[in-house]
Amino acid sequence: MGLSSSFVSVLLISSMVVLGFYTGVSETQSTPTLVKGLSWTFYKSNCPKLESIVKKHLKKVFKKDIGQAAGLLRLHFHDCFVQGCDASVLLDGSSSGPSEQAAPPNLSLRAKAFEIINDLRALVDEQCGQVVSCADLVAIAARDAVSLSGGPEYDVPLGRRDGLSFATENATIENLPAPTSNTSVILTSLATKKFDATDVVALSGGHTIGIGHCSSFTNRLYPTQDSNMDKTFANNLKKTCPASDTNATTDLDIRTPNVFDNKYYVDLMNRQGLFTSDQDLYMDSRTKSIVTSFAINETLFYEKFVLAMIKMGQLSVLTGTQGEIRSNCSALNSVATFLSTVVDGDGDLSTEF
Numbered sequence: 001m002g003l004s005s006s007f008v009s010v011l012l013i014s015s016m017v018v019l020g021f022y023t024g025v026s027e028t029q030s031t032p033t034l035v036k037g038l039s040w041t042f043y044k045s046n047c048p049k050l051e052s053i054v055k056k057h058l059k060k061v062f063k064k065d066i067g068q069a070a071g072l073l074r075l076h077f078h079d080c081f082v083q084g085c086d087a088s089v090l091l092d093g094s095s096s097g098p099s100e101q102a103a104p105p106n107l108s109l110r111a112k113a114f115e116i117i118n119d120l121r122a123l124v125d126e127q128c129g130q131v132v133s134c135a136d137l138v139a140i141a142a143r144d145a146v147s148l149s150g151g152p153e154y155d156v157p158l159g160r161r162d163g164l165s166f167a168t169e170n171a172t173i174e175n176l177p178a179p180t181s182n183t184s185v186i187l188t189s190l191a192t193k194k195f196d197a198t199d200v201v202a203l204s205g206g207h208t209i210g211i212g213h214c215s216s217f218t219n220r221l222y223p224t225q226d227s228n229m230d231k232t233f234a235n236n237l238k239k240t241c242p243a244s245d246t247n248a249t250t251d252l253d254i255r256t257p258n259v260f261d262n263k264y265y266v267d268l269m270n271r272q273g274l275f276t277s278d279q280d281l282y283m284d285s286r287t288k289s290i291v292t293s294f295a296i297n298e299t300l301f302y303e304k305f306v307l308a309m310i311k312m313g314q315l316s317v318l319t320g321t322q323g324e325i326r327s328n329c330s331a332l333n334s335v336a337t338f339l340s341t342v343v344d345g346d347g348d349l350s351t352e353f
């Protein structure tokens with residue numbers, strides 16, 4: 001039933017496009033510009049195998065559990081939106097104060113994604129020494145998560161450095177719009193980072209893979225059902241989440257949950273988007289035609305997604321001699337050195353702290 005109605009919608013929309021009815025997608029962004037200090041060939045001489053090491057490892061990881069791809073993609077999003085792509089999202093807050101990991105929007109970031117990055121850190125260091133930043137590893141892993149799930153392949157600019165400070169919990173909450181947000185809230189929030197409506201709709205396409213927790217969408221089921229939600233879809237969600245705080249998850253893209261394709265937008269056209277932040281993109285006049293154009297043209301979606309990802313991946317990056325290259329992605333070098341010294345039993349350093 002869902003499939004046939006989506007087919008009908010797509011047919012309807014196709015004829016509208018042929019007649020030239022929509023013009024929503026912005027045409028201004030054609031080639032990505034690089035932030036000073038980043039480069040397409042940054043590790044060419046000191047870690048030429050970097051990208052093949054990462055891809056080889058992630059292929060193995062995804063073969064066991066393709067769900068990890070979504071976790072790695074989200075890790076890059078969360079890192080970049082809060083205080084820039086500086087791997088501060090990875091910092092273990094226990095030693096130095098609240099970290100991005102501990103703030104509520106991160107609840108659904110999987111602990112496993114952090115582990116995978118630290119495994120990559122070890123593999124890359126073995127081959128190249130400590131020359132590649134954790135922030136770059138996160139960016140490359142997110143890219144591979146997309147392409148190894150069936151999405152577009154693209155180059156990422158490299159040369160980010162790892163940050164020296166934690167983001168506060170408040171900064172995290174302010175910079176990551178909630179899944180219950182409407183399109184206005186999201187457009188306003190992302191406009192502060194120079195993203196336009198096309199970028200917002202394209203980046204939301206990351207929800208073509210991954211899962212959502214009941215608590216992120218039961219606002220649309222209880223006490224009253226969101227009228228913008230397909231009834232059969234809602235009834236099935238109620239079975240998964242009988243109460244608003246049920247501890248359960250469901251796929252973000254009901255059509256092809258583990259494939260990076262444009263079906264997420266077809267879901268939205270059929271009122272089968274999971275979060276308010278998803279479905280409202282099809283209800284809001286500023287973004288509706290963009291959703292439609294991505295639903296009927298996957299190539300267009302891929303093109304705009306890649307541009308938006310490259311733009312996002314350069315948000316407030318540290319370059320050159322700023323920041324550091326962390327030896328342990330979960331800890332600042334000052335903290336990691338202290339810990340290893342303690343483990344080694346070298347008592348002299350303790351006075352430094």
Ligand SMILES: *[C@@H]1O[C@H](CO)[C@@H](O)[C@H](O)[C@H]1NC(C)=O
Pocket residue numbers: 168170
């Ligand atoms: C964080 O936000 C809360 C509520 O908005 C506020 O009460 C608190 O003082 C803020 N904390 C910091 C450190 O700014």
Ligand SMILES: *[C@@H]1O[C@H](CO)[C@@H](O)[C@H](O)[C@H]1NC(C)=O
Pocket residue numbers: 182183184185
């Ligand atoms: C979007 O959400 C904000 C904050 O909850 C609200 O003030 C605003 O009225 C909403 N806008 C629309 C168009 O629903």
Ligand SMILES: *[C@@H]1O[C@H](CO)[C@@H](O)[C@H](O)[C@H]1NC(C)=O
Pocket residue numbers: 247
């Ligand atoms: C939610 O369920 C998962 C898996 O079933 C479990 O590991 C986790 O501890 C549960 N969390 C809470 C808060 O009950």
Ligand SMILES: *[C@@H]1O[C@H](CO)[C@@H](O)[C@H](O)[C@H]1NC(C)=O
Pocket residue numbers: 297299300303
């Ligand atoms: C789909 O989008 C691509 C990329 O912008 C474009 O080259 C192509 O012409 C579009 N296809 C159709 C059928 O509109």
Ligand SMILES: *[C@@H]1O[C@H](CO)[C@@H](O)[C@H](O)[C@H]1NC(C)=O
Pocket residue numbers: 092095328329330331336
């Ligand atoms: C990395 O740092 C974290 C947080 O301080 C720590 O728990 C972990 O053991 C460290 N890992 C290694 C391999 O040193």
Ligand SMILES: CC(=O)N[C@H]1CO[C@H](CO)[C@@H](O)[C@@H]1O
Pocket residue numbers: 101102103104106107108109110111112114
């Ligand atoms: C993956 C991860 O570290 N998630 C953390 C998110 O935040 C909660 C606390 O709010 C932690 O318990 C999780 O470990």
